[in-house]
Amino acid sequence: MATAHSPTTTTTTKATQSAQEDTAAAPDTVPAVDVAGAAPVRHPLRWLSVLVLAVLAAQLGHFLVTNPNFEWSTVGGYFGAQVIGEGIATTIELTVVAMLIGIVGGVLVAVGRMSENRVLSAVCGAYVWFFRGIPVLVQLVFWYNLSALLPRISFGVPFGPEFIGGQTNSLITPLLAAILGLGLNEAAYMAEIVRGGLLGVDQGQTEAAAALGMGRARILRRVVLPQAMRFIVPPTGSQVINMMKATSLVSVIALADLLYTVQSIYNRTFETIPLLIVACLWYLVMTSVLYVGQSFIERYYARGATRNAPQGFWDFAFFRRRAAPFPAARERSTPSTPEKETR
Amino acid sequence: MIKDALATDAPADPVDPATAGPPLVVAHDVHKRFGHLEVLRGIDLEVRAGEVVVLLGPSGSGKSTFLRCINHLEQIDAGSIHVGGRLIGYRRSGSRVHHLRPREVTRQRRDIGMVFQHFNLFPHLTVLSNVMEAPVGVLRTPKAEARETALALLERVGLSDKASAYPRQLSGGQQQRVAIARALAMRPELMLFDEPTSALDPELVGEVLATMRDLARDGLTMLVVTHEIGFAKEVADRVVFMDGGRVLESGTPREVLDHPTHERTRAFLGRFL
Numbered sequence: 001m002a003t004a005h006s007p008t009t010t011t012t013t014k015a016t017q018s019a020q021e022d023t024a025a026a027p028d029t030v031p032a033v034d035v036a037g038a039a040p041v042r043h044p045l046r047w048l049s050v051l052v053l054a055v056l057a058a059q060l061g062h063f064l065v066t067n068p069n070f071e072w073s074t075v076g077g078y079f080g081a082q083v084i085g086e087g088i089a090t091t092i093e094l095t096v097v098a099m100l101i102g103i104v105g106g107v108l109v110a111v112g113r114m115s116e117n118r119v120l121s122a123v124c125g126a127y128v129w130f131f132r133g134i135p136v137l138v139q140l141v142f143w144y145n146l147s148a149l150l151p152r153i154s155f156g157v158p159f160g161p162e163f164i165g166g167q168t169n170s171l172i173t174p175l176l177a178a179i180l181g182l183g184l185n186e187a188a189y190m191a192e193i194v195r196g197g198l199l200g201v202d203q204g205q206t207e208a209a210a211a212l213g214m215g216r217a218r219i220l221r222r223v224v225l226p227q228a229m230r231f232i233v234p235p236t237g238s239q240v241i242n243m244m245k246a247t248s249l250v251s252v253i254a255l256a257d258l259l260y261t262v263q264s265i266y267n268r269t270f271e272t273i274p275l276l277i278v279a280c281l282w283y284l285v286m287t288s289v290l291y292v293g294q295s296f297i298e299r300y301y302a303r304g305a306t307r308n309a310p311q312g313f314w315d316f317a318f319f320r321r322r323a324a325p326f327p328a329a330r331e332r333s334t335p336s337t338p339e340k341e342t343r
Numbered sequence: 344m345i346k347d348a349l350a351t352d353a354p355a356d357p358v359d360p361a362t363a364g365p366p367l368v369v370a371h372d373v374h375k376r377f378g379h380l381e382v383l384r385g386i387d388l389e390v391r392a393g394e395v396v397v398l399l400g401p402s403g404s405g406k407s408t409f410l411r412c413i414n415h416l417e418q419i420d421a422g423s424i425h426v427g428g429r430l431i432g433y434r435r436s437g438s439r440v441h442h443l444r445p446r447e448v449t450r451q452r453r454d455i456g457m458v459f460q461h462f463n464l465f466p467h468l469t470v471l472s473n474v475m476e477a478p479v480g481v482l483r484t485p486k487a488e489a490r491e492t493a494l495a496l497l498e499r500v501g502l503s504d505k506a507s508a509y510p511r512q513l514s515g516g517q518q519q520r521v522a523i524a525r526a527l528a529m530r531p532e533l534m535l536f537d538e539p540t541s542a543l544d545p546e547l548v549g550e551v552l553a554t555m556r557d558l559a560r561d562g563l564t565m566l567v568v569t570h571e572i573g574f575a576k577e578v579a580d581r582v583v584f585m586d587g588g589r590v591l592e593s594g595t596p597r598e599v600l601d602h603p604t605h606e607r608t609r610a611f612l613g614r615f616l
């Protein structure tokens with residue numbers, strides 16, 4: 001028994017002894033060390049990954065230059081063409097108008113949903129449920145074909161005389177169908193974003209404003225909304241970019257946006273790939289511009305959000321992830337700020 | 344007569360019923376419940392114009408709730424609160440009592456300032472804009488005039504140099520002093536303070552209390568919930584001790600703080616020795 005035990009005992013003792021030596025050696029006198037000029041930690045794996053990426057990039061470049069199917073000269077020819085410009089104009093117009101409807105509608109639906117009036121709140125909830133629940137492509141096609149459901153549209157006293165009216169087919173043009181489809185759908189998403197933002201503002205803010213004798217509308221406009229903006233603007237930025245891309249769906253209802261324009265050209269000339277590349281490039285240009293604009297607006301609404309003085313724009317635009325200008329926005333979990341689902 | 348006046352005007356007992364104003368706040372048998380929890384069970388309290396009343400009591404005794412009822416941030420269930428002769432939150436017509444419209448409640452709050460434990464400054468506005476917001480937006484004071492008043496108030500709370508800072512760039516004590524200036528900008532006839540120093544680091548408490556002492560000296564009517572017994576002793580005209588949603592005792596600081604008659608009051612004060 002004793003022999004069986006002895007080896008373990010010795011090892012433990014040795015381990016304890018060495019540990020004691022270590023601790024004993026440390027504290028008595030601290031050697032003079034200067035950490036200035038310390039050798040950095042080496043990252044061989046990092047260098048390896050850079051090498052791999054460089055090889056891949058070279059391969060991609062080679063592919064882009066040598067594959068004749070890209071027809072770069074054709075791309076160049078169409079890139080500045082006027083028809084393409086008109087398609088772009090339609091795309092931008094659609095994005096702006098649909099987004100405006102979405103934002104205004106979203107604020108109204110969000111405020112309605114948070115209202116003390118139960119009926120109004122339920123109706124607004126139903127709106128969000130309905131328009132978020134149906135794919136936007138289906139909604140677009142539905143608006144486009146509204147005349148099959150309602151041959152005539154008229155406005156007037158309910159069940160009474162009509163003021164104006166007309167054939168649905170002439171009233172709902174492809175453009176209007178597109179605006180309604182995209183805008184009403186967007187309002188449902190924006191409503192959730194705005195509601196999340198409003199809920200993210202501390203209750204104490206409303207109370208302090210009320211105690212100062214401010215009315216409900218003024219509190220919303222001057223105190224709550226400006227603070228909610230910090231939570232609302234970043235997701236709204238991605239909504240705008242999503243909207244710009246979602247406008248390409250309107251090509252199915254024969255509205256001459258950027259995608260529909262290039263499609264109608266390559267259907268004639270069969271220069272499919274170069275024309276699609278033209279569309280890709282323009283979409284990238286437009287979304288890049290939006291991205292820069294978004295950072296301007298975010299910076300504006302970050303006033304007073306942190307103790308640090310506001311950063312310069314370029315720092316902000318390019319290093320924002322590292323600089324983390326919105327700590328408060330991340331600390332708080334806003335209840336529902338949905339990322340837009342695939343459209 | 345003169346002898347009497349001198350006798351009542353003894354030092355450290357500044358309440359002088361002869362010179363104290365008419366009642367500004369009259370709370371009568373105020374009841375308030377949250378669901379099944381009865382938080383206020385018949386509060387009777389009067390605050391005279393120019394008086395400083397300190398409200399003491401253990402946690403959960405309903406001090407904050409009572410304060411919030413006075414400017415109708417909470418709605419009372421029974422009884423009545425009058426401020427400056429106006430019935431708060433309700434309107435009497437004949438034998439019936441009606442709820443006021445939100446707009447009318449909002450109007451009543453203009454004359455009642457409130458200072459919160461957590462300051463609740465508007466973080467997106469500069470200090471100056473915080474102070475100017477309500478006078479400009481609610482009272483329609485011209486901007487230039489509101490600005491002048493705001494700067495004067497900031498000077499008074501010792502923060503003229505912070506006018507263009509944002510609240511989050513200030514210390515807690517500075518923020519609370521801005522909050523006081525913001526409330527004063529509406530020229531309230533009554534100021535409510537709900538534990539104004541409880542969220543502050545000990546070394547910042549003094550500056551806020553000094554500001555409040557200043558206001559008391561100028562004759563502002565103040566109803567203060569605080570655990571600062573020293574402040575109560577020095578500044579209060581009257582101390583009210585609340586427990587379990589009732590007023591247990593009320594009197595001069597000397598009476599309530601030094602010679603409490605109730606066992607509960609003694610137990611509560613014992614914790615501060």
Ligand SMILES: Nc1ncnc2c1ncn2[C@@H]1O[C@H](COP(=O)(O)OP(=O)(O)OP(=O)(O)O)[C@@H](O)[C@H]1O
Nearest residue numbers: 377380382400401402403404405406407408409538
């Ligand atoms: N909005 C509310 N809903 C439900 N219960 C509440 C609400 N506000 C306060 N209460 C309850 O009412 C009671 C009294 O609260 P109140 O805040 O008035 O106490 P207090 O005397 O101010 O305490 P403290 O010294 O801790 O601030 C507590 O039990 C509290 O939980």
Ligand SMILES: [Mg+2]
Nearest residue numbers: 406407408538
């Ligand atoms: Mg309290």
